[in-house]
Structure formats: C-alpha cells, structure tokens
Amino acid sequence: MSIHLSLTATAALITASVALPAMARDQINIVGSSTVFPFSTAVAERFGKTTDFPTPVVESTGSGGGLKLFCAGDGLNTPDITNASRRIKASEVALCAENGVKEIVEAKIGFDGIVLANSVEAEQMDLTRRDIFLALAKNVPDGEGKTMPNPYKLWSEVNPDLPAVKIEVLGPPPTSGTRDAFAELALEGGCKTFDWIKALKKQDKAAYKALCHTIREDGAYIEAGENDNLIVQKLQANKDAVGVFGYSFLEENSDVVQGSIVGGVAPEFEEIASGNYPIARSLYFYVKKSHVGQVPGMMEYLREFTDEDTWGDDGYLVDKGLIPLTEGERAKGAADILALQPLAM
Amino acid sequence: MIDLSNKAGFDLAARNRAEWRFRLYGILAIAVSLLFLLTMVGNITSTASGALKRTEIAIEVDLGADNLDPDDLRAAPWGGIVKQGLRDMFPGITKRKDKKLLYKLASPEASFELEKIVTENPGLVGGVHKIWVSASDDLDLFIRGKVDPDLPEQKRRVTDDEITWIKSLENSGNIRRVINWQFLTNGDSREPEVAGILGALVGSAWSLGVCFILSFPIGIGAALYLEEFAPKNRLSDLIEVNINNLAAVPSIVFGLLGLAMFLGVMGLPRSSPLVGGMVLALMTLPTMIIAARAALKAVPPSFKEGALALGATPVQAVFHHVFPVAMPGMLTGAIIGMAQALGETAPLLMIGMVAFIVDIPTSIVQPATALPVQIFLWADAPERAFSEKTAAAIIVLLFFLIAMNLIAILLRRKLETRF
Numbered sequence: 054m055s056i057h058l059s060l061t062a063t064a065a066l067i068t069a070s071v072a073l074p075a076m077a078r079d080q081i082n083i084v085g086s087s088t089v090f091p092f093s094t095a096v097a098e099r100f101g102k103t104t105d106f107p108t109p110v111v112e113s114t115g116s117g118g119g120l121k122l123f124c125a126g127d128g129l130n131t132p133d134i135t136n137a138s139r140r141i142k143a144s145e146v147a148l149c150a151e152n153g154v155k156e157i158v159e160a161k162i163g164f165d166g167i168v169l170a171n172s173v174e175a176e177q178m179d180l181t182r183r184d185i186f187l188a189l190a191k192n193v194p195d196g197e198g199k200t201m202p203n204p205y206k207l208w209s210e211v212n213p214d215l216p217a218v219k220i221e222v223l224g225p226p227p228t229s230g231t232r233d234a235f236a237e238l239a240l241e242g243g244c245k246t247f248d249w250i251k252a253l254k255k256q257d258k259a260a261y262k263a264l265c266h267t268i269r270e271d272g273a274y275i276e277a278g279e280n281d282n283l284i285v286q287k288l289q290a291n292k293d294a295v296g297v298f299g300y301s302f303l304e305e306n307s308d309v310v311q312g313s314i315v316g317g318v319a320p321e322f323e324e325i326a327s328g329n330y331p332i333a334r335s336l337y338f339y340v341k342k343s344h345v346g347q348v349p350g351m352m353e354y355l356r357e358f359t360d361e362d363t364w365g366d367d368g369y370l371v372d373k374g375l376i377p378l379t380e381g382e383r384a385k386g387a388a389d390i391l392a393l394q395p396l397a398m
Numbered sequence: 399m400i401d402l403s404n405k406a407g408f409d410l411a412a413r414n415r416a417e418w419r420f421r422l423y424g425i426l427a428i429a430v431s432l433l434f435l436l437t438m439v440g441n442i443t444s445t446a447s448g449a450l451k452r453t454e455i456a457i458e459v460d461l462g463a464d465n466l467d468p469d470d471l472r473a474a475p476w477g478g479i480v481k482q483g484l485r486d487m488f489p490g491i492t493k494r495k496d497k498k499l500l501y502k503l504a505s506p507e508a509s510f511e512l513e514k515i516v517t518e519n520p521g522l523v524g525g526v527h528k529i530w531v532s533a534s535d536d537l538d539l540f541i542r543g544k545v546d547p548d549l550p551e552q553k554r555r556v557t558d559d560e561i562t563w564i565k566s567l568e569n570s571g572n573i574r575r576v577i578n579w580q581f582l583t584n585g586d587s588r589e590p591e592v593a594g595i596l597g598a599l600v601g602s603a604w605s606l607g608v609c610f611i612l613s614f615p616i617g618i619g620a621a622l623y624l625e626e627f628a629p630k631n632r633l634s635d636l637i638e639v640n641i642n643n644l645a646a647v648p649s650i651v652f653g654l655l656g657l658a659m660f661l662g663v664m665g666l667p668r669s670s671p672l673v674g675g676m677v678l679a680l681m682t683l684p685t686m687i688i689a690a691r692a693a694l695k696a697v698p699p700s701f702k703e704g705a706l707a708l709g710a711t712p713v714q715a716v717f718h719h720v721f722p723v724a725m726p727g728m729l730t731g732a733i734i735g736m737a738q739a740l741g742e743t744a745p746l747l748m749i750g751m752v753a754f755i756v757d758i759p760t761s762i763v764q765p766a767t768a769l770p771v772q773i774f775l776w777a778d779a780p781e782r783a784f785s786e787k788t789a790a791a792i793i794v795l796l797f798f799l800i801a802m803n804l805i806a807i808l809l810r811r812k813l814e815t816r817f
Contacts, residue, residue, distance in 0.1 A: 063615045080757075080765065082668070091780060094754040095588045101756050102510055108756035110669055110765045113775075130665060173553070280778050282785070301780045308546065308553050367498060369506060373588070374780060 078129055081109035081348055085119025085136030086230055087279060088165055088299055089336050092370050093136050099369070100357045106350035109134075116230040123339065124149035133344040133351060137337045138165065138230040146396070156342035156395040160355075161386055162364055164376040166300035166325040167235050167332045169222075169313040172292040176216055178208075178313035182331060185315070186243025187211045188220050189274050191267040198249050203269045223277040223284045224268075224297035232268075235297055238332045239315075241265040285310055300325060301374025325376045333376070342393050352391075359387035439796075446789035449578060452591060453538040454530040455504060456572040457483035459512060461523050468523045471516060476509035480531070487572075488563060499560060503567070505532040507592045533573065535590045535783035540564060541573065544782075555782075581790060585756045586772065590783035593776070595791055597758045601671055601751070601766030602740060602798075608675025608762055609682060609739050614732050616679075617686030621728070624687070625694040626702075626716045645684035652681045653745030661749060669750035669765035677745045682735035689731020693724040726813035733806040737799050743770040769795045 083093055090113040101108025114122065116137040123135035124145055141159070149157060169185070171178060187193050187203075188211045195201040208215035225232040244265035245251045254261040268274050277284045281298040285306050288296045295313065300320060303312050312320035316331045324330045338358075345351040362368050366377055378386065459479050466474035481501050485491065491500055505511075508531035515529060516522050539545050540556045541564070551558055567573050584594025628634045656677035660666045666673050697720045705715035746752055752771050759766035767775070773795065776788040 062611050078667075087778075090754070091588065097754065098588050098756050110750075110753050110755050112669070112750055112753040130661070130668065281780070282777065299780075305555070305780045305782055307555070308549055372502075372506075 078348055080107040081134065081350055081354055082132045083109050083111045083134045083136065083338075084114045084122050084132040085112075085134075085338070086116040086138040086336070087113045088116075088138040088230060089136035089162070089338065091301065091373050092162065092336070092375050093338065095370060095373050096354070096358050096363060099363070100350070100354050103357070104350065104353055106353065109350075109354060120145045120339070121148075123341065124152055124154055127153040127155075127341070127343055129344070129347060131341070133341050133348050134354075135339050137339065138334060139234060140335070140337060141339060141396070154341060154343070156393075158340040158342055158390060158393050159396040160338050160340065160358070160390045161378065161382070162336050162338060162358070162375070163370070163378055164325055164333050165336055166320050166330050166376065167231060167238065167297060167334070168300055168303045168320040169239075169295050169297055169315065170288065170303055170310040171295045171313065172288050173309060173311050175218075175292040177311050178215065178295065179317075180215070180313050180315050181212075182239055182243035182316060183246045184208075184212045184215065184243065185239045186241075186246075186265070189222060189268055190240060190244065190264070191269045192264060194247050194250070200264060203271070203273075206273075218293045220273045221291070221294045222274050222297060223287055223294055224274060225279060226276040229279055231297070231299060234334045235332065236266040236268065238334065240268070242331060299374070300376065304374050322376060326379075336375070339396070340390075340393075342395060345393060355390055359383075359390055442789045442792050442796075445786055446793050448542060448544075448786035449581060449790035451575045452578040452580065453533040453541050454574050454576055455533045455537070455567060456528050456530050456574075457504065457508070458486060458526060459483045459529050460486075460526050461516060462526070463524065466523065468520070471513065471520075471523075474513070474516075476513045480504055480508045480512055487567075496559065499557060500563065502534055503537055503560070503563060505534050505589055505591045507532050507587070507589050530574065532591045535781060536560075537564060537573075538591060539783060541568075541575070581787070585758050586754060586767070586775075587756065588754075588779075590779070590781050590787055593784070593787055595769070595772060595794055597755055598767050598769045598772035598791070599794070600758050601674075601755075602768040604671035604759060604762050604766060605674040605678060605751075605768055606736055606740060608672055609678040610732070610736060612676060612679035613682045613686055613735070617683050617732070617735075618690050618728055620683075621687045621690030621694060622716065622721070625691045626720065627712065641684050641687050645688060648744070649681050649742055650744040650748065652677050653748030655680065656745060657748045667763050667765075669753055669755070669767075670763045671751075671759060671766045672762040673749050674746055674751050674766070674768065675762070677749060678739040678742060681742065681745060682739050685735040685738065686728075686732055689734065690724070690728040693727025693731065694720060696727060697723045726810050729813075730806045730810050733802055733809070737802040737806075740768075740798060740802070741770055741795065743768075743774055746771055769798070 081097075083097065085093075090111065094111045097109040097111050100106065112119075112132075116139055119132070119135035120137060120141060123132050125131050141157070146157070149155075169178065169180065188205060188208065190203060192200040193203050193205070205211050205220060207217050208220055209217040211220070224235065245254070250261065250264065253264070277287065277296070281302045284296040284298050285302060288294055289309050296310070303310065303320060304322075314320075318324050318330045320330055325333045340351070340355065357363060360368070361383075364370050364375065364377055364383065366380075368375075368377070371377060377383070457480060460482065461479070465479050465482075481497075484500050484504060485497065488500060491497055511531045512529060533541075536545075536555050537560075540561070545554050545556050547554075547556075547561060556564075564573070580592060581594050583596055584592055585597035587593040624634065624637065656673060660673045660676055661668055666676075701719045701723065702715045705719045706712065710718065743752070746768055750765075751767055752774065753765065753767060754775065755765050755767050757764070769791065773788055773791045776784045776791060
C-alpha cells in the first residue's frame with residue numbers, strides 16, 4: 054500500500070470532518086424512554102414505508118436521558134421528539150425554556166402496566182400494594198409508629214395468606230423509568246396505607262419519600278438490568294422468584310410466566326385500559342414545535358401516530374403491547390397534537 | 399552416602415510423575431476452555447438455526463381494476479387486498495373479531511411485499527394471482543413446534559381457531575418454508591419475520607473504514623517516530639506510559655470524549671458512522687501504536703545500521719529498510735485492533751449509534767448502527783422470535799471476527815521474514 058495515498062486519505066477525512074457544517078437533517082430524530090421505544094419504532098418504520106420521507110432514527114436513552122438531550126437546545130443538532138414513560142417535570146420544562154426550547158407539544162399515547170410475575174409452575178400470587186411495600190422497602194413500620202430495617206425473609210411473614218417462599222424479586226435498576234414508576238405506584242401506594250406515614254407526607258415530604266421509595270438492598274430485590282427478556286428467563290429457571298417488568302413482556306411470554314394479582318385485579322389488557330389495575334402509568338412523547346416545518350415529515354409523523362389504525366383499539370400498536378387511551382381521550386389528543394397545542398404545566 | 403555421580407537417575411520416578419502431572423493440568427485447562435467455547439457456540443448455533451428459514455403463506459390476491467389503478471400503484475390499498483385474499487380463503491369467517499385474528503396469519507409486512515412484487519411485475523395487474531408473502535412470527539413459531547398446543551388457550555400466543563386455519567393452510571400446500579436470505583438483505587424492522595442485518599453490517603463496514611483510514615497512518619506514524627527518531631528522555635517515557643495506559647481505558651470513556659468533542663464542539667452528525675469511526679479510531683490507536691512499536695523493535699538493528707553505514711539518511715534507512723520488514727507485524731496489529739473495534743458497543747451508545755435505524759446507510763454521514771449494537775437491540779425486544787435473530791446476528795459477527803483474525807494470520811505467514 055502506498056503510504057502517501059493513505060496519508061492523503063487520512064488528511065482528506067480530517068479536513069472534511071472539520072469543515073463539515075452542521076448540516077440540515079432530512080430525517081426525524083427521536084430519543085427517549087426504552088418503554089416507549091417498541092411503539093415509537095413501529096410507527097417510525099411504518100411511516101418510512103408508507104411515505105416518501107426517510108425512516109426516523111429512534112434512540113433508546115431512557116426518559117430522563119431523552120429529555121436532557123431534547124432540552125439541550127433548539128438547534129437542528131438536537132432531537133425533534135423525545136419519548137417518556139412519565140410526564141415531563143416542571144424542572145425539565147424550565148431547563149428547556151432556558152435553552153431556547155419554548156414551545157413543547159405533549160402527546161399522551163397510552164398506558165403501560167407494570168406487572169409482578171412468576172413462573173407458571175409456581176402458585177399465582179395475590180398481592181396488595183401493602184404486601185409489595187412491606188416485602189421490598191428498605192425500612193418498614195415496626196408497629197409502634199417508628200421504622201425498622203426490613204426484617205422479612207418470606208412472603209408469609211409479610212402476609213400470612215401468601216406462600217412461605219423466600220422473597221426474591223428481580224427488577225429494573227435505578228436508572229430505569231420502570232423502576233421509578235414501580236416505586237411511585239406500587240411501593241408508595243402500599244406505603245401510604247399506613248395512617249401515620251400518610252400524615253408524615255404533610256410534615257416532612259423528604260422523609261416520606263425516602264421511606265416510601267427506597268428499595269431494600271439486602272439481596273431480596275435483585276437488580277436484573279434493563280433487559281426484561283433476561284428476567285423472564287430467570288423466572289423460568291427459578292420458580293420461587295418474582296419479576297417486575299412491563300406488560301408487553303408478560304403478553305409475549307404468557308406460556309411461561311403469569312402475572313400476579315395486585316389489589317384483587319389481574320394484570321389484563323382490559324383491566325389496565327380501564328384503570329382498575331393499580332400499577333399502570335401513562336406514556337408520552339414530546340415534540341419540539343419549532344422543528345415542525347424545519348425537519349421534513351414532522352406533521353406526517355404526528356398524523357401517522359395519532360391515526361386510529363395506529364393507536365386505536367385495533368391499531369397496530371396494540372399488537373405491540375400498547376394499552377390504548379379511551380376513544381374520547383384519543384379524539385381530543387389527536388386534535389390537540391395536530392393543532393400543535395403547546396404544553397401548559 | 400548419596401551417589402553424586404548418577405544425578406540423572408536421582409528421584410527419576412518422582413520427577414517423571416511431576417512432568418506427567420503438569421502435562422495433565424495443561425490438557426485439562428485446554429479441555430475446560432474448549433468445553434466453555436463449545437457450550438457457547440453450540441447454544442448460539444442451535445438458537446440461530448431457527449432463523450435459517452422463514453415461513454411464507456400463499457394468498458390469492460385479486461389485482462383487478464376494482465382494487466387498483468394500474469397507473470398509480472403506490473396509492474393502491476395493498477393492506478386491503480391482502481386482507482380480502484385471506485377472507486376469500488376462509489369464507490366461513492364473518493365475525494369482526496375472528497377476521498382480525500385471521501389477518502394476523504400474514505405478517506404486517508405482507509402488504510409492502512405485495513406492493514413490491516406487483517411493482518416489479520406489472521404484468522400481474524388485472525388478474526387473480528397466488529402470491530407468497532411472509533407469514534407472521536407467531537405462525538412461524540407454531541409451524542416450527544415452538545408453541546405447545548396442549549397448553550390452555552389463553553396461555554399461548556396462538557388460539558385454537560388459528561391452529562385450525564394454519565392446519566388447513568398447511569394441508570392445502572399454502573404454507574412453505576424457504577431459506578431466509580432476507581436476513582442478509584433487509585435492514586432492521588420491528589417485525590421479527592422480516593428484520594435483517596444488512597443495515598448493521600453496512601454501518602459496521604463504514605465505521606471500520608473510517609476507523610482504519612484514521613488510526614492506521616496516525617498509529618504507524620506515531621510508532622515510527624517514537625521508536626526510531628524520538629530522543630529517549632523523560633518526555634518520551636511519559637508519552638510511552640500514557641499510551642500504554644490509554645490502551646486499558648474503558649471504551650465508554652472514548653464515547654464520552656466523542657460526544658463532547660465530535661458532536662458537541664465540531665457539530666458532526668449524530669448516529670453517523672463518521673463519528674463512530676472516529677471514536678473507534680481513538681480507541682484502537684493505543685493498541686495499534688503498541689503493536690507497531692513491537693513490530694519495529696523486532697527488526698534487527700543491523701538493517702538500519704548497515705543502511706546508515708552506506709550513507710543513507712536516518713529517514714531513508716527507516717523507510718527503505720526497517721519499515722518494509724516491520725509492515726506485516728504492523729498490519730497484524732492493526733487488524734487485531736480493528737477486530738476489537740468491530741465488537742465494541744459502549745462508545746457507540748454515547749454518540750447515538752444505538753438506535754433503531756431501518757434505512758441502509760449510503761454514506762458516512764447518514765445514521766447507522768453497528769453489528770454488536772444490533773445484537774444488543776434485538777436481545778432487548780419483547781417479541782420472542784427476536785431471540786433467534788439475536789443468535790443469528792451473533793454468528794454473523796463471529797464470522798467476521800474469524801475472517802479478520804484469519805487475514806491477520808495469513809498476512810503474517812505470507813509476509814513475515816524470520817531471522
């Protein structure tokens with residue numbers, strides 16, 4: 054090989070990359086939640102195939118990571134849309150505004166249930182949120198208005214009706230939005246069933262949150278990484294273990310794992326859609342209004358997403374595990390989104 | 399008294415036993431590592447075998463004038479035509495819910511496949527034809543016996559009705575299994591039955607190309623100067639220690655650097671193989687410099703001294719006599735460095751290459767993923783059929799790694815001169 058040739062190529066590449074201006078993009082850039090990722094990618098693929106626009110690029114960065122990128126600035130080198138498995142926080146709206154992202158369009162797309170599941174070979178669990186809190190919180194009430202480090206080793210110690218099986222829960226790590234939602238909906242939901250803790254919320258919000266949201270670290274709760282398939286596999290191997298993951302993974306693996314009943318309600322499609330299942334959250338995406346018109350295809354993407362064939366009761370997102378909004382919510386949502394109604398907190 | 403004259407026989411049996419024991423340990427160590435390797439490769443291959451073939455179903459489609467306008471094929475209701483074809487095969491189905499289930503026999507991708515077939519063969523327009531399209535992933539799993547029909551109906555992904563339909567389709571010869579070439583020619587997709595590896599392969603190739611063009615000349619230049627020309631002092635020692643250190647830095651750190659420098663300061667396009675290649679080049683540079691220096695060191699000093707004695711300048715002596723001899727060693731080092739870069743995911747995460755990208759990249763500034771990233775993404779997908787795709791992608795990656803390492807060995811064999 055001629056050394057001169059390769060040196061020339063190197064020099065050319067370096068010059069090119071330094072001289073390359075921030076180019077106009079022709080494809081939509083989407084970042085955000087790994088929970089919304091399967092839905093967002095399905096829409097992106099369909100959009101790319103049915104229109105003349107290039108397929109949007111979808112990155113899975115987590116809800117918080119996505120909003121951070123989204124709010125980093127208003128230029129075209131920032132994402133156009135970010136997915137979130139929780140609502141945007143006031144602090145994030147402020148960060149956005151500070152960096153020049155003034156108008157954000159919010160789109161609520163559906164629900165996701167968080168399930169506790171175990172192997173079909175084991176008995177189906179019938180839990181309350183209080184059971185979940187007592188089994189998994191770092192500190193639990195000692196019965197005298199104080200807290201003690203969680204002493205429970207068996208489910209039957211938490212609630213005599215539960216089997217005498219070791220508490221062993223495989224769940225997502227703290228970086229995950231699913232973990233946040235699980236702590237908020239399941240643990241806190243059980244936590245505030247104690248009257249004195251509920252009273253604590255008014256006096257000392259930080260202490261209340263620390264007590265209700267902190268998961269034990271003594272080995273009963275095992276952080277199994279972000280890969281829910283791995284949790285399902287581990288549940289098959291260990292029939293005493295319970296896993297925490299999104300509803301779509303339960304639906305895909307209903308022959309090997311079963312969802313536990315929570316608060317008397319089984320994690321089923323209709324129950325989550327109607328809001329009866331207690332550990333369910335809403336899924337969102339946020340659109341940078343200033344990029345509509347600058348990046349080609351933004352309006353068409355929003356139209357594809359809000360189409361009845363996409364997010365409706367019989368839409369293809371339902372096949373991917375999304376639990377749709379009610380018909381009324383969808384109609385109003387679609388109108389607001391397509392009118393690019395800016396978010397008002 | 400010990401007989402010192404016969405030392406060779408002293409404790410001979412014990413020494414022989416020690417010898418034999420040591421060899422046994424060696425063989426055991428190799429056997430254990432081979433066992434691990436076989437388990438891993440065997441497991442992956444057996445999982446991947448499911449992705450070798452795919453299932454297609456034949457649908458009678460009516461391409462008559464009622465359904466489509468021959469002058470505007472793009473606007474034809476392809477999805478509707480596929481659904482109509484499925485309905486016609488099972489005329490007894492009238493309930494809306496059952497119809498929905500029926501439509502799920504074909505992949506959601508079927509309408510696009512039909513559109514492609516008709517666009518390529520305009521002669522089909524106007525008649526009724528039997529067209530083979532991809533079956534859904536659930537049907538595929540059922541055909542391969544991955545769904546247990548003895549389970550209660552709500553515990554499995556395929557209902558009793560669907561099983562009846564699949565059986566009847568099978569009996570009438572409307573289901574076939576074909577070699578899954580699509581896996582090598584398609585880009586990524588959310589439908590496991592049509593997802594392919596080509597996008598990731600091309601992305602990896604672009605990134606590695608950029609990585610090689612940047613890191614090979616720079617690495618070799620640095621090694622040549624450090625080894626042959628640089629004065630040996632504190633500063634050059636410091637540089638050497640730093641290069642050795644950099645070779646052991648976790649790759650995610652280079653990703654963070656890339657995020658700050660290439661994306662932040664230079665404003666290069668996110669998710670592009672250009673940035674990916676640059677980050678990988680940063681990562682492979684230390685490895686390459688170390689390997690190139692070792693190759694230069696292995697050239698006997700007499701080569702350079704002889705040239706200098708005959709009046710060559712130091713640059714001439716190095717470039718005409720040392721460099722060509724060291725080249726095979728340098729190339730081997732470069733290829734091993736590149737193989738390492740091929741398997742890297744962590745730095746790509748920071749610069750947006752861990753993304754769902756359908757379109758095949760046609761230049762280094764278009765968004766792309768890479769092979770290991772594709773494996774990572776598929777391993778995380780909820781659809782069960784993706785586990786086979788994951789294994790198949792791992793095999794493709796392993797194949798490339800073997801090919802690269804093989805080239806390294808062949809180059810060394812062919813070009814190396816022994817002294």
